[in-house]
Amino acid sequence: MTTVPIPLNDGHAIPQVGLGTWPLDDAEAERVVSLALGLGYRHVDTAVRYGNEVCVGRGIAASGLPRAQVFVTTKLDGPFQGEDRAVAGLDESLQRLGLDYVDLLLIHWPLPSRDLYVSTWRTFERLQTDGKARSIGVSNFKPAHLERLARETGVVPAVNQIQLNPTIQRQDHVDYHLDHGIATVSYTPLGRERAPLNDPTIVGIAARLGRTPAQVILRWHVQSGFVPIPKSANEERLRENLDVYGFELSRDDMVAIGELDTGVGTDSDEKGH
16 A cells, blocks of 8 residues: 655645654654554654654654655644744754654644744745755644735745544635645544544445445545545554545545534634644
8 A cells, every 4th residue: 555645836745645643652653653654654744742753753764664755744833933943943853853854844833923933934944945844834824824924925835734624624724725736734634532433424435335434534535635644553544544545435425525514623823832
């Protein structure tokens, strides 16, 4: 099994199904990352805030794969916002990961009340020019935040990583991304507390197709053009989560899943770290 690359607006590409590592701690992260890469994953997502970059890096090294074959994302949060603060932040992340560069560096949250994300973005641009981050993007940004970045810097993020699943579809974000060439990366793509996984619509489609509810949801992400990053520490589920290219959802399936949207999700104007 392997994943399909999705082109980014800067000429690079991101593997479409990645491995989320929150809330894996260091004790789990090395094993899970190495296992996942052995199963065919080529995209690993972490963050300073997760506290597991050291063992994510060890897992990448233990896989034996050439560096160029593993797409690594990390994120810098609030303490690294503001002009130049991200320089030391990324250097520290690279040291923990044991890498010379990351494939994707994200501003973890906009924290608009602090009004520092534009200056942080300018620092990210320099880090990309210096080769320490191949691509740069953001996480949890609303269209208004993205619009301000583009207006004030002229540089559109390659990626916006957002909370996205069948019950939290954020169509306004997705439409903005499509209009501006921004890739949509979905975190918590299966939802929390098993809500979408237990939905009768999802369960019914899964039964008809002979797939698991998780595979149906991840296939919905893939067919929608999103980049889901599901997390699991279980080998069987890791295999299942990657095995989403051998079937398709019908148009009726996609419409039915689209009707599950509740419009409720984390508001990044009010929350973040």
